[in-house]
Amino acid sequence: KQAAKIGTKFADARAGDLPEAKMSTKEWLSQYTKNDTVHAIFRNLCAAIFAANDDEVPARAFLTYFAVKGAFKRFGFCPRGTVGLWNDLADGIRAAGGEIWLDAPVTELHVQDGLATGVSVMKDGVATRVQARTVISNIGPRATVDLPGGEAFGPDYIARARTLPRPSANIVINFATQKRLVDVPGLVTFGKTRRLCNMGELTATCPELAPAGWYQYVAYAVPRPAIGDFDEKAEVEASLQDLRDEFPDFAQARMLSVRVMRDGWPAQRSCAGFDMPQTTPLANLWHVGDAVKDYGDGGTQACAYTGREAARHAVAHLDAVRVAAAA
Ligand SMILES: Cc1cc2nc3c(=O)[nH]c(=O)nc-3n(C[C@H](O)[C@H](O)[C@H](O)COP(=O)(O)OP(=O)(O)OC[C@H]3O[C@@H](n4cnc5c(N)ncnc54)[C@H](O)[C@@H]3O)c2cc1C
Incomplete structure (x- = not known):
């Protein structure tokens, strides 16, 4: 029933009926459901697409992207990066x-x-x-x-x-494992995580990136808050903890780099x-x-x-x- 209500609101948005500019995606969604998993999925969609949290992205912008502009209708990536x-x-x-x-x-x-x-x-x-x-x-x-x-x-x-x-930040974690963590070619968006929002195995599409027997990953996390100041050390640790919780084999990962994109070079300048x-x-x-x-x-x-x-x-x-x- 709640999913149907949300679906109807997406259809309304497509027809031009959008929420007022100041309402956040979280506030908008809370009108229709209190389900934690649904909220976590919307948070991670905000994080993956806009590099911000659901209480930071205006619902109007979220719905414009997903319902009006038709996000992911044409989706791809360049194999040369x-x-x-x-x-x-x-x-x-x-x-x-x-x-x-x-x-x-x-x-x-x-x-x-x-x-x-x-x-x-x-x-x-x-x-x-x-x-x-x-x-x-x-x-x-x-x-x-x-x-x-x-x-x-x-x-x-x-x-x-x-x-x-409003510049928004994200945290990019590059690592490699000798045991495959997830058998999906492409980007995975997570459900109930706290900071981690999506992850891709680069070697699934480009095996030449890593030596034989290694799987190379890039994981993205978004700090809280993503707009404005945050405790960089604590946010990186919370992101790594999400990876440990999701993938027990992450404990054996070889870390390649952790980059926090913020301030002068943020994930998005606005x-x-x-x-x-x-x-x-x-x-x-x-x-x-x-x-x-x-x-x-x-x-x-x-x-x-x-x-x-x-x-x-x-x-x-x-x-x-x-x-x-x-x-
Ligand atoms: C980790 C990460 C992952 C992302 N993933 C995705 C994704 O999967 N899909 C997606 O669509 N978007 C993604 N984005 C967002 C996307 O990469 C950026 O929004 C986009 O690259 C911004 O492009 P831009 O040309 O506006 O700025 P930039 O790419 O930042 O280019 C600005 C350039 O100006 C140069 N510059 C700065 N000052 C001067 C100066 N004084 N004189 C001359 N040059 C100067 C800088 O060196 C830089 O090269 C991601 C961003 C990050 C950080």
Whole structure:
């Protein structure tokens, strides 16, 4: 009966009937069930998709992702790792005559009369000024306004860029075992865990990643809270305890790394539901990436959409400038 009620609410969401923006996923779900396992599953879906807890992700964003945007309709991963996608993109850019500078941080933004005129970049240890008619920033609104020259965005926008996006954290545990822990090719999402939300055996699909006889895993956990400060040591320990509870053979695992993604390099620069617009007070500068996603979107594909949108804005801007110059 409770499942039917939740199913009906998903259908309502699909028809446009969404909860008010401030209600959390946990509050929304509590209206229909008190079942601990159902709550744990929703928590772990929030954690796996949005890198935040069910009391942090707005129900409106959760339902937009799952019911409206049709999450996982097209699902896949790149066998060369996610970087394989970006390498293909880079090949396309170079083939079209573009250049890509790696290890070249932007150190300053240049602005004149309300328009970005370029950036300074450290290239091979030398500060190099690049003139530009349009600028697209992928470091997030907060880091962009904090660049020298960022004061041109104005105090209101700077204040919003520093407070609106809510970075969320996750904990990535890489390990290997000589005994297979779970015989599933793909990602497993857990039920009643406390921090652990999902795990994949990489060697199930790419056996070449580990020496013969070894199984390599990546497990993801989300701290409490995931948005804001948390005790890193205690949260890592709670995540490892979940793995011990789920898999007794984890005790024999060889640990490869434990990384806590937070602060300057979080899991998401903004949890879904708290993103900023891509447009800025500078008419020829747009943001892309995981702090300016479409409402209720998440992950890499959401970032790709922001790239497409920024490119459209930039082309329209350049066209308008060209038309104005010709008139
Ligand atoms: C552990 C983990 C697992 C994840 N799993 C998934 C998943 O399974 N599926 C999914 O869809 N999403 C996943 N995500 C989320 C996804 O990876 C991110 O949302 C996405 O990569 C963000 O892309 P981005 O381009 O916005 O930012 P980033 O990938 O962080 O790119 C920003 C770049 O800007 C560079 N930079 C910073 N400052 C400067 C500067 N001053 N000048 C020049 N460059 C600068 C940084 O070095 C970085 O390369 C995961 C994230 C994490 C952390």
